[in-house]
Amino acid sequence: MNYLDFEKPIEELTTLLEKTKEIASKGKVGVSKAIAELEEKLIQAKKDIYGNLTPWQRVQLSRHPDRPYSLEYIQSITDNTFIELFGDRNIGDDKAVVGGMGMVNGQTIMFIGQQKGSTTKQRQYRNFGMMNPEGYRKALRLMKLAEKFNKPVVTLIDTPGAYPGLEAEERGQGEAIARSIYEMSKLEIPVICIIIGEGASGGALGIGIGDRVLMLENTWYSVISPESCSSILWRSWDFKEKAADALKLTATDMLSLSLVDGIIPEPLGGAHSNHEEMFGIVKEYILNTLAELKKFTPAARIERRINRFSSMGVFIDLEKEMTPAEAASLNR
Amino acid sequence: MSWFKRIKAGITTRTLEKKETPEGLWHKCASCKRIAPMKDHIERNYVCEKCGYHERIGSKDYFKILFDENQFTEINAGLVSDDPLNFSDTKKYTDRLEEAIKKTHLNDAVRTAYGKINSNDLMIACMDFSFIGGSMGSVMGEKISRAIDECIVKKTPLLVISKSGGARMMEAAFSLMQMAKTSSKLTLLSKEKIPYFSLMTDPTTGGVTASFAMLGDVNMAEPGALIGFAGPRVVKETIRKDLPKGFQTSEFVLEHGFLDFIIDRRQLKKRLTSLITFFKN
Numbered sequence: 205m206n207y208l209d210f211e212k213p214i215e216e217l218t219t220l221l222e223k224t225k226e227i228a229s230k231g232k233v234g235v236s237k238a239i240a241e242l243e244e245k246l247i248q249a250k251k252d253i254y255g256n257l258t259p260w261q262r263v264q265l266s267r268h269p270d271r272p273y274s275l276e277y278i279q280s281i282t283d284n285t286f287i288e289l290f291g292d293r294n295i296g297d298d299k300a301v302v303g304g305m306g307m308v309n310g311q312t313i314m315f316i317g318q319q320k321g322s323t324t325k326q327r328q329y330r331n332f333g334m335m336n337p338e339g340y341r342k343a344l345r346l347m348k349l350a351e352k353f354n355k356p357v358v359t360l361i362d363t364p365g366a367y368p369g370l371e372a373e374e375r376g377q378g379e380a381i382a383r384s385i386y387e388m389s390k391l392e393i394p395v396i397c398i399i400i401g402e403g404a405s406g407g408a409l410g411i412g413i414g415d416r417v418l419m420l421e422n423t424w425y426s427v428i429s430p431e432s433c434s435s436i437l438w439r440s441w442d443f444k445e446k447a448a449d450a451l452k453l454t455a456t457d458m459l460s461l462s463l464v465d466g467i468i469p470e471p472l473g474g475a476h477s478n479h480e481e482m483f484g485i486v487k488e489y490i491l492n493t494l495a496e497l498k499k500f501t502p503a504a505r506i507e508r509r510i511n512r513f514s515s516m517g518v519f520i521d522l523e524k525e526m527t528p529a530e531a532a533s534l535n536r
Numbered sequence: 537m538s539w540f541k542r543i544k545a546g547i548t549t550r551t552l553e554k555k556e557t558p559e560g561l562w563h564k565c566a567s568c569k570r571i572a573p574m575k576d577h578i579e580r581n582y583v584c585e586k587c588g589y590h591e592r593i594g595s596k597d598y599f600k601i602l603f604d605e606n607q608f609t610e611i612n613a614g615l616v617s618d619d620p621l622n623f624s625d626t627k628k629y630t631d632r633l634e635e636a637i638k639k640t641h642l643n644d645a646v647r648t649a650y651g652k653i654n655s656n657d658l659m660i661a662c663m664d665f666s667f668i669g670g671s672m673g674s675v676m677g678e679k680i681s682r683a684i685d686e687c688i689v690k691k692t693p694l695l696v697i698s699k700s701g702g703a704r705m706m707e708a709a710f711s712l713m714q715m716a717k718t719s720s721k722l723t724l725l726s727k728e729k730i731p732y733f734s735l736m737t738d739p740t741t742g743g744v745t746a747s748f749a750m751l752g753d754v755n756m757a758e759p760g761a762l763i764g765f766a767g768p769r770v771v772k773e774t775i776r777k778d779l780p781k782g783f784q785t786s787e788f789v790l791e792h793g794f795l796d797f798i799i800d801r802r803q804l805k806k807r808l809t810s811l812i813t814f815f816k817n
Contacts, residue, residue, distance in 0.1 A: 368771050368774045370775050373783070378750050378763075382719060385715060385747060386751055390723045427703045428705055437625035438625055443625075451708040458709060461709065461710070513716040516674075516710065518620035519678055520615070523615075531613075534643075
């Protein structure tokens, strides 16, 4: 287990608890009371810590090294029936995104997920979850495949951003993301998008257009990472906490701004503390949401999807409070 | 010891106090330094006679260049930014907006207007880089979205002239969602088989490139414009190498297959007229 700074009290209690249990297993002294007390303390500590997280702490949790990544979710949710499909049929296979079909409670679902790695080697292999244009094209190919056979799509979002590399630019990163957004908004099948970790900017949005966009409790979604925001607006890397506050990037903020449709709760202590429980919760949300979405005709779903995204934005319309003559004077 | 002593060092005007250069009689090309009478420069649509450098211009100039007799009807001119997140970095967002409005006499980074070009109907959404770097916030998304609605009602083709650094950070996720908003709206325009032309000008980057700018039925660009998703500085930091010459220019993007053609601003109106006619017949 890895522990973040603010998780230290949990680490101490967990170590203590393990030691006590070890003593108990040797059966020399009666420590059952101490164990019960410690367990209670641990739960309380978790409640205290995870009940009062700052936005920056949630950003840190979204990147927790022990947090589960897309493939683990998919394997578990599909009960290991998942068949991975590779390649964009054009230039290659992007390892930063995985896709394929699996069976969930008797129905086929097409999964697309941004994939990070858990060891240094894997992280490099997965390009830290930063997709190249061929990744978006692979994702779109698979979504179109799902559409052809009338299978719903679930996308799992977890990326620090689209890859800002030289080849990515040559192969049209902008076009790839734009095309994906465009095509996703008119897919005839139900589409659910779930942010399971980091939802950074266009890189996330590129597979993020769905009938329902859900965020796990300890994730973030915004136009830029707090670090980059700090470096651009404050011209220093030291204001990431402030930037995290200002960007209103947590699941709670995003829901209250009506930019996402729901929050999926995480187990006490975060997704990383209990992977299986997390997978179970996500699976339940997918099944319930799909049941809801299947009630609509494809045309109705598309209309609602487009209207939903078209309604996003906050502005003031000066013309509304003006006389026609005043309004005419606006047109310089 | 010299008899003349410099008390202050060099140019001391702070960036804040710098003034926009007033329109003079002469124009000096920013690229080749050639000096030409301002009047001639304007007549050439702000393109350098010698080196073909396209000076950055705004919506006012593009409307004048494209619309017949500079006659057009601007729509939704009264849309202005709100501050939904109460955003503040080194400066308050509302202050930044107020300053930009005062400096540019514009209400936001895009203006939408319809009129005729060589007697053909056209809706134009044109960005102004001078307004917070042409950044896309809720207002830009809404204006483009409403322009698309209007195009559908009027059966008018749409031209978007992009000139933007990307999303407006001060509107955070709201600005991000404008990419989704505009792109999904374009599917409706496409369904009605109304042509959409995208003109990318210097610079077109970030969220604008990754949404409507790259989605034209015809994608075109002015010569020498910077066009890309990630900014060149970010790419350079990522690959830790110098960027090849001409990287992310219009010519580069054309070579890699993402533009239909590059068009000189002096031929823009004629080319657009042909396109509109082709799609109509």
